[in-house]
Amino acid sequence: MDPSVFFPPTGDRKALARARAICEGCQSQADCLVTGLDQTDGIFAGTTPRQRKSLALVGY
Secondary structure: OHHHHHHOOOOHHHHHHHHHHHOOOOOOHEEEEHHOOOOOOOOEEEHHHHHHHHHHHHHO
């Protein structure tokens, strides 16, 4: 799969929904989320950078 799918343009809700839909069925979500916690761009485990920042603040 083209990795650019997981880096949708800012404000493109359709592209964001597509990336999240792909993540929804993935069996690697936990590992992906751990990797994504340090990333400031892209969709990891169906989460946006803002969501991951919130998770990091609460200690996950």
